Amino acid sequence: MHIGILQTGRAPDDLRDTLGDYPSMFERLLDGHGLTFTTWPVLDNVFPPDIDAAEGWLITGSKHGAYEDHAWIPPLEDFIRQAHAARRPMVGVCFGHQIIAQALGGKVEKFPGGWAVGRRPYDFDGKMLHLNAWHQDQVTELPEGARVLASNDFCRYAALAYGDDIFTVQPHPEYDGRVIDALIRLRGPGVVPDDRLAQARETLDTPTDAQKMARRMADFLKARAHV
Structure with a gap:
């Protein structure tokens, strides 16, 4: 199955040199699941020609806020709404989770509780999964029709579904300990409180x-490839 990666952010330079950029992290994460990938760097206003350019879509994380004034955000929201209307399978992670919610009528903002950084537990309908997080922004108001699939005490809307065609998560399954370590060193100081970096x-x-x-992401995409 051919997946289009919509790249909305870049890893720090020193991290890209050793572990690759965000699309590469997703390709490693999803390796072995029968998926092929093409990346469109939408943060550079490079978009797919249409929603049929791939069989499914994945939106990456970003240091940017979904609510910020960037020229590429409105066309990305339009693309999301078109894909949703056409029932194209789509997965969003962190910023991807947030921009999909915003595009479909939800609200994203800086969370008053601050940052979630590092390994965190998430309750998926009674089953706990531990995933790495790196975010301050959160979805704070759900779009109409969104279903909550996971949460924890810090993040009420940690995973969402829209119908049977969109699945989004706030944490970063593509981030391993090496990535979190690099972000702590390269983006954390002076931004994330020291106690949370230490934790x-x-x-x-x-x-x-x-x-x-x-596996959940890959199975979701493949199950809906020809619906």
């Missing part, structure tokens, strides 16, 4: 359930 450091070597989430 994240303590779990860098603790396994996550990223591969369980990878």
Whole structure:
């Protein structure tokens, strides 16, 4: 199955040199699931010709806020609404989770509780999955018709579904401990409180359930490829 990656952000330069950029992280995460990928860097206003350019879509994370004034955000929202109307399968992660909610009528804002950084537990209907997080923004108001699939005490809307065609998650299954470590060093100081960075450091070597989430994402996309 051919997946179009809509790239909305870039990893820090030093991280890209060693672990690749965000699309590469998703390709590693989803390796072995029968998927091929083409990336469109929408943050550079490079968009697919139409929603049929791939069989399914994946929207990456970003350092930008969904509510910020960037020229590429309105056309990305239009693309999301077109794909949703046509029932194209789509997955969104972190910023992708947020921009899909915003495009479909929800609200995204900086969370008063601050940052979630590092390994966190998420309750998926009674089943706990531990995934890495790196965010301050959250979906704070749901679009009409959105279903909540996961939450925790810090993030009420941690995973959402829209009909049977869109699945989104706030945490980052594509981030392993090496990525979190690099973000702590390169983007954390002076931005994320020191105590939260310290907590994240303590779990860098603790396994996550990223591969369980990878299977869920891949199965979701493939099940809807020819609906």
